[in-house]
Amino acid sequence: MITRAVTLAAGLTGAAGLSQFPEFSQQYMQRLGGAVDELSRQVDRYGADAEAAGLPMATYLQRLGAEGPLAQTQAANMASDIARLGEMSAALTALQGAGPFMRAKLATHIGDRAVAERTMESFKPALPLTFEGITFAGVGFFAGWLALGIALWFLKTSWRTARAVLFPGRRRRTARQG
Known part of the structure; x- marks a missing residue:
């Protein structure tokens, strides 16, 4: 849930930043x-x-x-x-x-x-109300969301690998079904 919120924030940041390119x-x-x-x-x-x-x-x-x-x-x-x-x-x-x-x-x-x-x-900075501004905002949103999503995925998989190497006898706890 936190990961989704953070990647959404990254996407919105990318959208806000890149949407300013046409005017700049x-x-x-x-x-x-x-x-x-x-x-x-x-x-x-x-x-x-x-x-x-x-x-x-x-x-x-x-x-x-x-x-x-x-x-x-x-x-x-x-x-x-x-x-x-x-x-x-x-x-x-x-x-x-x-x-x-x-x-x-x-x-x-x-x-x-x-x-x-x-x-x-x-x-x-201004609110992009033109087609170009909205398009750049969309590309910026996707780029920010994707970049942070990939970075978080990489960190998550790296942590799993590091944990398996550092603590080989330990297993993740899973919820018992019963």
């Missing part, structure tokens, strides 16, 4: 889009500076880095911004237009740690 992934995409827009603006400014100097971006960064330690740090930061924009843009492109189920499949694209942390800081 939507808010992550919005935040990622804002970060891409801002970083694009910054990188465009770098491009305008390189163009004003009459140089391609790679040459501009190389020459800037050769001007001294301060400029070298600035060039490294600019190169890092450009690379990050590429990564973030690729992730946003993969997620855009994808529904909640496809976003779950593409969850590896929800990998920018800074954006995910900022999303989680402002995320407020």
Whole structure:
């Protein structure tokens, strides 16, 4: 009886947790889009500076880095911004237009740690009243119930085996029928 109650609680916990994925992934995409827009603006400014100097971006960064330690740090930061924009843009492109189920499949694209942390800081769980939220809740319930059920079964069978090894002469008491 206790096992059923505990596995039911695990199922409900899984349902509550996983049902929030559609909304979290939507808010992550919005935040990622804002970060891409801002970083694009910054990188465009770098491009305008390189163009004003009459140089391609790679040459501009190389020459800037050769001007001294301060400029070298600035060039490294600019190169890092450009690379990050590429990564973030690729992730946003993969997620855009994808529904909640496809976003779950593409969850590896929800990998920018800074954006995910900022999303989680402002995320407020909600009751999932959409088809997607209810589906994720159902999957979460089943996953939580199954995971705890398997763990409890494993512990129960392991305990029986351990008891048989530790106390070989002892048998479980059974109720006498009479």
